[in-house]
Amino acid sequence: MSNIVEAKSLRKNYGNFTALDGVDLTVPRGAISGLIGPNGAGKTTTLKALIGLCDVDGELSVAGRDPRIARHKLMEDVCFVADVGILPKWLKVSQVIDYVEAVHPRFDRKKAEKFLSTTDIPKNKRIKDLSKGMVTQLHLSLVMAIEVQLLVLDEPTLGLDIIYRKEFYDRLLNDFYDGNRTIIISTHQVEEIEALLSHLVFINKGKIVLDSLMSDLPDTYAEVIVDVDKVAQADALQPIYIRDLLGKKSYTFESVPREQLEVLGELHTPSVADLFVAKLKEEKNG
């Protein structure tokens, strides 16, 4: 099977609040997929649903299993790192390694200790005495030492300083990703992960508003800095987003042939952050 994640019309309500409103999502094997959305968009709910930590309605298959029925079996193939420190605070570093070694059949202790030796994390300290950056490093070291097919990261670098963040993604790419494994990252700090993504998914208000290969973006989306005299012409092409830019206007278009846009002005592919704002504004305006 080429898709490691296949989800169809996932729904989830918390009381009156609709967290997921028919999410369709497919992630092919070997992808590095970024799940981008504002706070409360349903990122965490989607990711938790993928690993069976939250019940949802709809069709769902991850690594060939239904996470709602076979969570513990699925977890042999999937790892999860969350934004908040979810490592138990009362455990010592060495004890958490012991625990994972005992319960996870695919954990390689030597590998984990090798990763840890490159950090400043003291093994005899309790997790509650580590800094947030160290806890994330520790969790990543554990996860990278597990031979899994899919790694799910929920805002992994939230609240970390720039050095930890950079190191985190470097390690992920160099030491974990091998072309066969799949990574799904959720974040709202788009700029940082833009370069490493192969797939891009936008989610807003429990709905997927964009699902695309990164390499397809230039063919579909274009940003044009429009000269003042051509504004009317640009408006006619139904831009999805317009913003003011130092006296000029920047127009974002979806699926408009390049030839029609080139005459308007300077043409380039929007950054993920700009595209994100564009798609969200489009939603809002209907």
Place this chain on the structure above:
Amino acid sequence: MDKFAVLQFYGLLKREVLEHKNLFIGAPTVVALLILVATTWVATQIDQNQLAEGLRYVSILFDGLSPFDMAPFFMLVAIPFYLTLYVCSVIYLINTLYQDRKEMSILFWQSMPVSNFQTVLSKIVAIVLVAPIFYVLIIFAMYLIAMVWLTILGISNDVDLVGIGWMFLAAIASLVLIYISAFVTSLWLLPSIGWLLLFSAFAKKTPLLWAGGVFILVGFLEDFVFGTQYLANWVASRTSDPNQYLIFEFQSVFERIFNYDTLFGIVVGSILIAGAVFMRRFTD
């Protein structure tokens, strides 16, 4: 059985002991120290000749008798430990499926390939079979200290040490009895264990209040709907008699387990435990 499964379960039990060191090891250690201090104090208040006389009497009492026959005497010494284990078990059971949800570490535990059934089972085994091991070891250490003390007292007062040796053997035999007692009591109280676990897994806040409140509510509802008080009677009959909790004779172990009431308790307790296992899917 699969070797990895055994190691995995051992890992789960180790986790419980590490997380609840205070309940498994700390509490009985404090009780043992208190007993030692209290005994020493009492001993200093008594006339030394009387003390030696008493020791001589006891030494003769135990001399040559089967340690297993004499073990019941030491069950009385174990009562404070028994009560401690009882209180610690309640604290443990009501918190064990609640604490990790509260501190979010459940997302970590649940991201490991361990099923909800294994998790709940490991918690029951930890408190029913593992905790009493620590209690027994600590009581043993306490007896060892007392033994050294009595031996010194015996030598200095010319008391027959063989009798003290027999007494020590009886004390050790009582440890086996204490352990079996704790286990049989757990089977007897399995419905309570299930009830506490169910609400530990259910409540978003104050699990003990939920467990107690719903118990009273269900009792009233039963009275209201059926006009019966089976729940109240049943619980009363299971908690009122202290004889239910202590076993003084090895011969009675079999009948204590294989009687209708204990086995029926295991059946209905299992319903509640199954509920707790399914409840574990709610991670928030």
Place this chain on the structure above:
Amino acid sequence: MKDLILRNRYTLLIVTLVVYMSVLVAEGMVTGREVRAIEFENPYFDMNFNELEKFRERRSNDDDDDIRARFDDAGDV
């Protein structure tokens, strides 16, 4: 049906308690259980510690004169 029970913590709790109570009430009706406190025999709780010697006599083997002798000796000390 299974989904309905498992997807909500409250329905799951209620179903568990209903099953539990049904079994309990049914058993109570079948066995006619009223206040049925189970009596366990425990001779040690009724034991008077002033009568330790009698206890010892009961426990020790009557043929074991050696121990008896030592016990008697001790009484004279």
